[in-house]
Amino acid sequence: MGRIRVLVADGHRVFAEAVAAALAAEPDIDVAAADSTRAAEQALRRAAADGRAVHVLLVDADLGATPPAARTPAARTPGGAGPRARTPAADGLALAARSRTDHPGLRVVVLAAADDPRRAVRALQAGAGAWLPRDCPRDRLTAVVRGVLRDETHLPPALLTGVVRELVATRTDRAENRRLLDTLTPRERQVLRCMVDGLGRQAAAERLHLSPHTVRTHVQNVLGKLGVHSALAAVALARRAGMSPAETAAAGG
Template identity: 45%
Template sequence: MEPIRVLIVDDHAVFAEALAARLGREPDLVVLPIAADVRRALALAATERPRVLVLDMTLGAESGLDVLDGVRETHPDIRVVVLTAMSDLDAMVRAIRQGAVGWLEKTESADRVAQVIRSAAARGGWIPPEVLGEVLRRLAASDGAGPGGEAQLLGVLTPREREVLQCMVDGLGRAEIAARLGLSANTVRTHTQNLLAKLDTHSALEAITLAMRCGMRPSDG
Protein backbone atom coordinates (compact mmCIF):
# COMPACT_ATOMS: atom_id res chain seq x y z
CA MET A 1 0.00 0.00 0.00
CA GLU A 2 1.06 3.59 -0.58
CA PRO A 3 2.78 5.08 2.50
CA ILE A 4 0.80 7.62 4.55
CA ARG A 5 2.22 11.12 4.18
CA VAL A 6 2.17 12.91 7.54
CA LEU A 7 2.57 16.63 8.23
CA ILE A 8 3.34 17.65 11.82
CA VAL A 9 2.26 21.17 12.80
CA ASP A 10 3.75 22.14 16.17
CA ASP A 11 5.77 25.14 17.35
CA HIS A 12 7.64 23.14 20.02
CA ALA A 13 10.67 22.22 17.94
CA VAL A 14 12.17 19.61 20.27
CA PHE A 15 8.87 17.74 20.63
CA ALA A 16 8.02 17.98 16.94
CA GLU A 17 11.45 16.79 15.84
CA ALA A 18 11.41 13.88 18.29
CA LEU A 19 7.93 12.87 17.11
CA ALA A 20 8.98 13.14 13.47
CA ALA A 21 12.01 10.95 14.10
CA ARG A 22 9.92 8.33 15.91
CA LEU A 23 7.12 8.26 13.32
CA GLY A 24 9.70 8.14 10.57
CA ARG A 25 10.72 4.69 11.78
CA GLU A 26 7.28 3.34 10.91
CA PRO A 27 7.52 1.62 7.51
CA ASP A 28 4.11 2.83 6.32
CA LEU A 29 4.53 6.50 7.33
CA VAL A 30 6.39 9.25 5.49
CA VAL A 31 6.99 12.33 7.64
CA LEU A 32 7.09 15.64 5.78
CA PRO A 33 8.87 18.85 6.81
CA ILE A 34 7.58 20.25 10.10
CA ALA A 35 5.44 23.41 10.20
CA ALA A 36 5.56 25.71 13.23
CA ASP A 37 2.87 28.24 12.30
CA VAL A 38 -0.39 28.59 10.40
CA ARG A 39 1.10 30.09 7.23
CA ARG A 40 3.75 27.37 6.90
CA ALA A 41 1.20 24.66 7.67
CA LEU A 42 -1.16 25.76 4.92
CA ALA A 43 1.69 26.21 2.46
CA LEU A 44 3.00 22.69 3.10
CA ALA A 45 -0.51 21.27 2.95
CA ALA A 46 -0.74 22.69 -0.57
CA THR A 47 2.70 21.63 -1.82
CA GLU A 48 3.30 18.36 0.03
CA ARG A 49 -0.30 17.04 0.01
CA PRO A 50 -0.19 15.04 3.26
CA ARG A 51 -2.81 12.40 3.90
CA VAL A 52 -2.82 13.16 7.65
CA LEU A 53 -1.96 16.39 9.46
CA VAL A 54 -0.97 16.12 13.13
CA LEU A 55 -1.85 19.45 14.72
CA ASP A 56 -1.11 21.18 18.00
CA MET A 57 -3.91 23.48 19.15
CA THR A 58 -1.56 26.26 20.24
CA LEU A 59 1.01 27.60 17.78
CA GLY A 60 2.62 30.43 19.69
CA ALA A 61 0.18 33.33 19.52
CA GLU A 62 -1.82 31.54 16.81
CA SER A 63 -4.50 28.87 17.08
CA GLY A 64 -4.61 25.44 15.50
CA LEU A 65 -8.24 26.18 14.68
CA ASP A 66 -7.00 28.52 11.95
CA VAL A 67 -5.15 25.60 10.37
CA LEU A 68 -8.32 23.50 10.60
CA ASP A 69 -10.34 26.22 8.88
CA GLY A 70 -7.80 26.60 6.09
CA VAL A 71 -7.40 22.89 5.49
CA ARG A 72 -11.15 22.23 5.53
CA GLU A 73 -11.67 25.00 2.97
CA THR A 74 -8.84 24.23 0.55
CA HIS A 75 -7.89 20.58 1.14
CA PRO A 76 -10.88 18.78 2.65
CA ASP A 77 -9.35 15.40 1.82
CA ILE A 78 -6.58 15.93 4.40
CA ARG A 79 -7.35 14.19 7.70
CA VAL A 80 -6.50 16.24 10.80
CA VAL A 81 -5.55 14.66 14.12
CA VAL A 82 -5.08 17.04 17.05
CA LEU A 83 -2.09 16.23 19.28
CA THR A 84 -1.99 18.73 22.11
CA ALA A 85 -1.30 19.34 25.78
CA MET A 86 -4.85 20.64 26.20
CA SER A 87 -7.53 18.51 27.88
CA ASP A 88 -10.41 20.95 27.43
CA LEU A 89 -13.66 19.31 26.28
CA ASP A 90 -14.93 22.55 24.79
CA ALA A 91 -11.78 22.86 22.69
CA MET A 92 -12.13 19.23 21.63
CA VAL A 93 -15.71 19.77 20.48
CA ARG A 94 -14.75 22.96 18.60
CA ALA A 95 -11.93 21.13 16.82
CA ILE A 96 -14.18 18.25 15.79
CA ARG A 97 -16.86 20.66 14.54
CA GLN A 98 -14.19 22.30 12.41
CA GLY A 99 -13.06 19.05 10.85
CA ALA A 100 -10.64 17.23 13.19
CA VAL A 101 -11.13 13.46 13.14
CA GLY A 102 -8.98 12.62 16.15
CA TRP A 103 -7.81 14.08 19.44
CA LEU A 104 -4.79 12.94 21.43
CA GLU A 105 -2.99 14.42 24.39
CA LYS A 106 0.77 14.66 24.28
CA THR A 107 1.02 12.20 27.14
CA GLU A 108 0.00 9.42 24.73
CA SER A 109 2.63 7.02 23.42
CA ALA A 110 4.13 7.34 19.94
CA ASP A 111 2.64 3.92 19.15
CA ARG A 112 -0.84 5.30 19.90
CA VAL A 113 -0.17 8.35 17.71
CA ALA A 114 0.90 6.11 14.84
CA GLN A 115 -2.20 3.95 15.34
CA VAL A 116 -4.53 6.96 15.22
CA ILE A 117 -2.76 8.31 12.12
CA ARG A 118 -3.42 5.01 10.36
CA SER A 119 -7.05 5.06 11.49
CA ALA A 120 -7.49 8.64 10.26
CA ALA A 121 -5.96 7.79 6.88
CA ALA A 122 -8.48 4.95 6.56
CA ARG A 123 -11.36 7.43 7.18
CA GLY A 124 -11.59 6.53 10.83
CA GLY A 125 -10.67 8.60 13.85
CA TRP A 126 -10.14 8.46 17.58
CA ILE A 127 -11.50 10.27 20.62
CA PRO A 128 -10.48 9.23 24.17
CA PRO A 129 -13.07 6.60 25.18
CA GLU A 130 -13.57 8.14 28.61
CA VAL A 131 -14.93 11.37 27.08
CA LEU A 132 -16.46 10.05 23.84
CA GLY A 133 -20.02 9.96 25.22
CA GLU A 134 -19.90 13.54 26.47
CA VAL A 135 -18.30 14.77 23.23
CA LEU A 136 -21.04 13.11 21.17
CA ARG A 137 -23.70 14.56 23.46
CA ARG A 138 -22.35 18.09 23.00
CA LEU A 139 -22.04 17.65 19.25
CA ALA A 140 -25.55 16.26 18.96
CA ALA A 141 -26.87 19.17 21.01
CA SER A 142 -25.40 21.71 18.61
CA ASP A 143 -27.47 23.25 15.87
CA GLY A 144 -28.45 20.64 13.36
CA ALA A 145 -31.30 19.01 11.57
CA GLY A 146 -33.19 17.82 14.63
CA PRO A 147 -35.24 14.64 14.74
CA GLY A 148 -37.62 15.89 12.08
CA GLY A 149 -34.85 16.09 9.50
CA GLU A 150 -33.92 12.41 9.65
CA ALA A 151 -35.95 11.39 6.62
CA GLN A 152 -34.40 14.12 4.47
CA LEU A 153 -30.76 13.80 5.49
CA LEU A 154 -30.53 10.05 6.06
CA GLY A 155 -32.98 9.23 3.30
CA VAL A 156 -30.15 9.21 0.76
CA LEU A 157 -28.80 6.01 2.33
CA THR A 158 -29.70 2.51 1.24
CA PRO A 159 -31.26 0.23 3.87
CA ARG A 160 -27.94 -1.60 4.29
CA GLU A 161 -26.03 1.67 4.69
CA ARG A 162 -28.51 2.71 7.39
CA GLU A 163 -27.90 -0.60 9.14
CA VAL A 164 -24.14 0.03 9.06
CA LEU A 165 -24.66 3.57 10.34
CA GLN A 166 -26.85 2.27 13.17
CA CYS A 167 -24.07 -0.14 14.13
CA MET A 168 -21.63 2.78 14.15
CA VAL A 169 -23.97 4.73 16.44
CA ASP A 170 -24.06 1.61 18.64
CA GLY A 171 -20.29 1.93 19.02
CA LEU A 172 -19.32 -1.11 16.97
CA GLY A 173 -16.05 -1.39 15.07
CA ARG A 174 -15.75 -2.76 11.54
CA ALA A 175 -15.24 -6.38 12.59
CA GLU A 176 -18.17 -6.20 15.01
CA ILE A 177 -20.42 -4.66 12.35
CA ALA A 178 -19.43 -7.43 9.95
CA ALA A 179 -20.30 -10.08 12.55
CA ARG A 180 -23.67 -8.47 13.43
CA LEU A 181 -24.78 -8.03 9.83
CA GLY A 182 -23.22 -11.19 8.40
CA LEU A 183 -20.97 -9.26 6.02
CA SER A 184 -17.27 -9.31 5.23
CA ALA A 185 -15.03 -6.58 6.64
CA ASN A 186 -14.35 -5.35 3.09
CA THR A 187 -18.07 -5.01 2.40
CA VAL A 188 -18.53 -3.06 5.64
CA ARG A 189 -15.68 -0.77 4.61
CA THR A 190 -17.34 -0.16 1.24
CA HIS A 191 -20.70 0.63 2.83
CA THR A 192 -18.98 2.94 5.33
CA GLN A 193 -17.14 4.85 2.59
CA ASN A 194 -20.35 5.18 0.60
CA LEU A 195 -22.43 6.50 3.49
CA LEU A 196 -19.71 8.97 4.49
CA ALA A 197 -19.69 10.32 0.94
CA LYS A 198 -23.49 10.51 0.70
CA LEU A 199 -23.74 12.36 4.02
CA ASP A 200 -20.84 14.67 3.05
CA THR A 201 -18.99 13.70 6.22
CA HIS A 202 -15.27 13.17 6.60
CA SER A 203 -15.10 10.65 9.43
CA ALA A 204 -17.09 8.01 11.24
CA LEU A 205 -17.37 10.37 14.21
CA GLU A 206 -18.85 13.12 12.03
CA ALA A 207 -21.35 10.65 10.51
CA ILE A 208 -22.36 9.40 13.97
CA THR A 209 -22.85 12.95 15.17
CA LEU A 210 -25.02 13.79 12.17
CA ALA A 211 -27.05 10.61 12.68
CA MET A 212 -27.66 11.50 16.34
CA ARG A 213 -28.69 15.04 15.41
CA CYS A 214 -31.21 13.47 13.02
CA GLY A 215 -32.68 11.38 15.82
CA MET A 216 -30.81 8.08 15.48
CA ARG A 217 -29.92 6.64 18.90
CA PRO A 218 -28.02 3.56 20.15
CA SER A 219 -30.17 0.46 19.90
CA ASP A 220 -30.87 -1.90 22.76
CA GLY A 221 -29.46 -4.90 20.94
Protein backbone atom coordinates in the same frame (compact mmCIF):
# COMPACT_ATOMS: atom_id res chain seq x y z
CA MET B 1 -1.92 3.85 -0.66
CA GLY B 2 1.81 3.22 -0.49
CA ARG B 3 3.77 5.58 1.69
CA ILE B 4 1.87 7.81 4.12
CA ARG B 5 2.93 11.46 4.10
CA VAL B 6 2.48 13.26 7.42
CA LEU B 7 3.04 16.90 8.35
CA VAL B 8 3.54 17.84 12.02
CA ALA B 9 2.56 21.47 12.73
CA ASP B 10 3.83 22.63 16.09
CA GLY B 11 5.55 25.81 17.25
CA HIS B 12 7.89 24.00 19.61
CA ARG B 13 10.73 22.56 17.54
CA VAL B 14 11.85 19.95 20.07
CA PHE B 15 8.36 18.51 20.35
CA ALA B 16 7.72 18.57 16.60
CA GLU B 17 11.02 16.82 15.90
CA ALA B 18 10.28 14.22 18.58
CA VAL B 19 6.88 13.45 17.05
CA ALA B 20 8.38 13.34 13.57
CA ALA B 21 11.10 10.95 14.72
CA ALA B 22 8.54 8.71 16.42
CA LEU B 23 6.46 8.44 13.25
CA ALA B 24 9.46 8.15 10.94
CA ALA B 25 10.37 4.92 12.74
CA GLU B 26 7.48 3.36 10.84
CA PRO B 27 8.76 2.00 7.50
CA ASP B 28 5.84 3.33 5.45
CA ILE B 29 5.55 6.86 6.89
CA ASP B 30 7.32 9.99 5.62
CA VAL B 31 7.23 12.96 7.98
CA ALA B 32 7.91 16.69 7.71
CA ALA B 33 7.50 19.41 10.34
CA ALA B 34 6.35 23.04 10.34
CA ASP B 35 6.69 25.50 13.22
CA SER B 36 3.82 27.90 12.43
CA THR B 37 0.43 28.02 10.73
CA ARG B 38 1.94 29.89 7.79
CA ALA B 39 4.75 27.37 7.39
CA ALA B 40 2.26 24.51 7.59
CA GLU B 41 0.01 26.02 4.92
CA GLN B 42 2.98 26.66 2.66
CA ALA B 43 4.20 23.09 3.12
CA LEU B 44 0.76 21.71 2.29
CA ARG B 45 0.55 23.82 -0.87
CA ARG B 46 4.07 22.89 -2.01
CA ALA B 47 3.42 19.21 -1.45
CA ALA B 48 0.17 19.35 -3.42
CA ALA B 49 1.84 21.27 -6.27
CA ASP B 50 4.61 18.66 -6.42
CA GLY B 51 2.10 15.84 -6.71
CA ARG B 52 3.01 14.55 -3.24
CA ALA B 53 0.03 15.77 -1.24
CA VAL B 54 0.17 15.34 2.52
CA HIS B 55 -2.19 12.64 3.75
CA VAL B 56 -2.34 13.50 7.46
CA LEU B 57 -1.79 16.78 9.32
CA LEU B 58 -0.88 16.49 13.00
CA VAL B 59 -1.54 19.90 14.49
CA ASP B 60 -1.01 21.40 17.92
CA ALA B 61 -4.36 22.67 19.21
CA ASP B 62 -2.53 25.72 20.55
CA LEU B 63 -0.40 26.42 17.48
CA GLY B 64 0.38 30.09 16.91
CA ALA B 65 -1.03 31.45 20.14
CA THR B 66 2.25 32.85 21.49
CA PRO B 67 5.93 32.35 20.67
CA PRO B 68 7.28 29.08 22.11
CA ALA B 69 9.65 30.99 24.40
CA ALA B 70 6.69 32.53 26.19
CA ARG B 71 5.00 29.21 26.90
CA THR B 72 5.03 27.27 30.14
CA PRO B 73 6.04 23.60 30.45
CA ALA B 74 3.22 21.11 30.29
CA ALA B 75 2.74 17.71 28.72
CA ARG B 76 5.37 15.30 27.49
CA THR B 77 5.95 14.19 23.93
CA PRO B 78 4.82 10.80 22.56
CA GLY B 79 6.98 8.05 23.98
CA GLY B 80 8.22 10.30 26.78
CA ALA B 81 10.57 12.33 24.61
CA GLY B 82 10.68 15.23 27.04
CA PRO B 83 8.67 18.22 28.28
CA ARG B 84 6.48 20.26 26.00
CA ALA B 85 4.91 23.71 26.31
CA ARG B 86 1.36 24.82 25.64
CA THR B 87 -0.87 27.89 25.48
CA PRO B 88 -4.60 28.40 25.98
CA ALA B 89 -5.59 29.58 22.51
CA ALA B 90 -6.98 27.46 19.69
CA ASP B 91 -5.19 28.63 16.55
CA GLY B 92 -4.49 25.04 15.53
CA LEU B 93 -8.21 24.44 15.13
CA ALA B 94 -8.46 27.32 12.68
CA LEU B 95 -5.56 25.81 10.72
CA ALA B 96 -7.36 22.47 10.72
CA ALA B 97 -10.52 24.04 9.29
CA ARG B 98 -8.67 25.97 6.57
CA SER B 99 -6.54 23.00 5.62
CA ARG B 100 -9.54 20.70 5.29
CA THR B 101 -11.21 23.27 3.05
CA ASP B 102 -8.13 23.83 0.88
CA HIS B 103 -7.15 20.15 0.75
CA PRO B 104 -10.32 18.00 0.89
CA GLY B 105 -8.40 14.72 0.92
CA LEU B 106 -6.35 15.73 3.96
CA ARG B 107 -7.00 14.06 7.32
CA VAL B 108 -6.34 15.99 10.53
CA VAL B 109 -5.28 14.79 13.98
CA VAL B 110 -5.31 17.38 16.77
CA LEU B 111 -2.82 17.01 19.62
CA ALA B 112 -3.83 18.73 22.86
CA ALA B 113 -2.24 19.27 26.25
CA ALA B 114 -5.53 18.77 28.10
CA ASP B 115 -8.88 17.10 27.54
CA ASP B 116 -11.51 19.71 26.74
CA PRO B 117 -14.87 18.46 25.38
CA ARG B 118 -15.86 21.85 23.99
CA ARG B 119 -12.62 22.30 22.06
CA ALA B 120 -12.71 18.67 20.94
CA VAL B 121 -16.15 19.30 19.44
CA ARG B 122 -14.78 22.39 17.71
CA ALA B 123 -11.97 20.27 16.31
CA LEU B 124 -14.43 17.69 14.97
CA GLN B 125 -16.56 20.45 13.48
CA ALA B 126 -13.42 21.83 11.82
CA GLY B 127 -12.96 18.49 10.09
CA ALA B 128 -10.48 16.77 12.42
CA GLY B 129 -10.69 13.00 12.61
CA ALA B 130 -9.02 12.64 15.99
CA TRP B 131 -8.22 14.44 19.23
CA LEU B 132 -5.27 12.98 21.11
CA PRO B 133 -3.34 13.85 24.27
CA ARG B 134 0.15 15.11 23.60
CA ASP B 135 1.70 12.34 25.67
CA CYS B 136 0.05 9.45 23.81
CA PRO B 137 2.40 6.51 23.10
CA ARG B 138 3.93 6.10 19.67
CA ASP B 139 1.95 2.96 18.84
CA ARG B 140 -1.29 4.78 19.64
CA LEU B 141 -0.27 7.76 17.52
CA THR B 142 0.60 5.61 14.52
CA ALA B 143 -2.60 3.60 14.90
CA VAL B 144 -4.65 6.81 14.84
CA VAL B 145 -2.76 8.14 11.80
CA ARG B 146 -3.67 4.95 9.96
CA GLY B 147 -7.20 5.02 11.34
CA VAL B 148 -8.11 8.51 10.16
CA LEU B 149 -7.04 7.48 6.66
CA ARG B 150 -9.83 4.89 6.89
CA ASP B 151 -12.19 7.72 7.92
CA GLU B 152 -12.26 6.58 11.54
CA THR B 153 -12.83 9.05 14.38
CA HIS B 154 -10.66 8.73 17.47
CA LEU B 155 -11.25 10.32 20.87
CA PRO B 156 -9.87 9.45 24.32
CA PRO B 157 -12.46 7.27 26.14
CA ALA B 158 -12.48 9.68 29.09
CA LEU B 159 -13.50 12.50 26.74
CA LEU B 160 -16.29 10.70 24.93
CA THR B 161 -19.11 11.43 27.38
CA GLY B 162 -18.29 15.13 27.49
CA VAL B 163 -18.09 15.34 23.69
CA VAL B 164 -21.47 13.63 23.27
CA ARG B 165 -22.97 16.01 25.83
CA GLU B 166 -21.55 19.03 23.99
CA LEU B 167 -22.84 17.75 20.64
CA VAL B 168 -26.33 17.22 22.05
CA ALA B 169 -26.33 20.68 23.63
CA THR B 170 -25.14 22.26 20.39
CA ARG B 171 -27.81 20.46 18.40
CA THR B 172 -30.53 21.46 20.86
CA ASP B 173 -29.40 25.09 20.83
CA ARG B 174 -29.31 25.17 17.03
CA ALA B 175 -32.78 23.63 16.79
CA GLU B 176 -34.21 26.26 19.15
CA ASN B 177 -32.54 29.07 17.23
CA ARG B 178 -33.88 27.72 13.95
CA ARG B 179 -37.35 27.60 15.47
CA LEU B 180 -37.03 31.30 16.29
CA LEU B 181 -35.89 32.08 12.74
CA ASP B 182 -38.96 30.28 11.43
CA THR B 183 -41.12 32.94 13.13
CA LEU B 184 -39.71 35.61 10.82
CA THR B 185 -41.43 36.69 7.63
CA PRO B 186 -39.51 36.21 4.34
CA ARG B 187 -38.65 39.93 4.28
CA GLU B 188 -37.48 39.88 7.90
CA ARG B 189 -35.22 36.92 7.08
CA GLN B 190 -33.74 38.89 4.20
CA VAL B 191 -33.05 41.82 6.51
CA LEU B 192 -31.47 39.48 9.06
CA ARG B 193 -29.29 37.96 6.36
CA CYS B 194 -28.10 41.44 5.46
CA MET B 195 -27.22 41.96 9.12
CA VAL B 196 -25.29 38.68 9.18
CA ASP B 197 -23.43 39.89 6.11
CA GLY B 198 -22.35 43.00 7.99
CA LEU B 199 -24.47 45.50 6.08
CA GLY B 200 -25.65 48.70 7.73
CA ARG B 201 -29.17 50.04 7.37
CA GLN B 202 -28.45 52.07 4.23
CA ALA B 203 -26.63 49.25 2.48
CA ALA B 204 -29.37 46.78 3.40
CA ALA B 205 -31.96 49.19 2.05
CA GLU B 206 -30.10 49.44 -1.24
CA ARG B 207 -29.71 45.68 -1.52
CA LEU B 208 -33.36 45.00 -0.81
CA HIS B 209 -34.72 48.07 -2.65
CA LEU B 210 -36.36 49.40 0.51
CA SER B 211 -36.21 52.67 2.38
CA PRO B 212 -33.88 52.89 5.40
CA HIS B 213 -36.94 53.57 7.56
CA THR B 214 -38.58 50.33 6.39
CA VAL B 215 -35.38 48.42 7.09
CA ARG B 216 -35.28 49.92 10.58
CA THR B 217 -38.83 48.70 11.19
CA HIS B 218 -37.94 45.21 10.02
CA VAL B 219 -34.85 45.17 12.24
CA GLN B 220 -36.98 46.09 15.25
CA ASN B 221 -39.41 43.30 14.39
CA VAL B 222 -36.54 40.83 14.03
CA LEU B 223 -35.11 41.74 17.43
CA GLY B 224 -38.53 41.37 19.06
CA LYS B 225 -39.27 37.98 17.52
CA LEU B 226 -35.82 36.62 18.35
CA GLY B 227 -36.01 37.95 21.90
CA VAL B 228 -32.75 39.89 21.72
CA HIS B 229 -31.89 43.54 22.35
CA SER B 230 -29.22 44.30 19.75
CA ALA B 231 -28.32 43.63 16.15
CA LEU B 232 -25.12 41.93 17.34
CA ALA B 233 -27.12 39.47 19.45
CA ALA B 234 -29.46 38.80 16.52
CA VAL B 235 -26.50 38.07 14.25
CA ALA B 236 -24.96 35.74 16.85
CA LEU B 237 -28.24 33.83 17.18
CA ALA B 238 -28.58 33.57 13.39
CA ARG B 239 -25.03 32.24 13.07
CA ARG B 240 -25.67 29.64 15.77
CA ALA B 241 -28.74 28.56 13.80
CA GLY B 242 -26.56 27.98 10.76
CA MET B 243 -27.12 31.18 8.79
CA SER B 244 -23.83 32.15 7.18
CA PRO B 245 -22.77 35.31 5.33
CA ALA B 246 -22.59 33.33 2.10
CA GLU B 247 -26.37 33.00 2.16
CA THR B 248 -26.88 36.72 1.87
CA ALA B 249 -25.99 36.90 -1.80
CA ALA B 250 -29.21 35.06 -2.60
CA ALA B 251 -31.16 37.18 -0.15
CA GLY B 252 -30.60 40.40 -2.05
CA GLY B 253 -31.40 38.98 -5.48
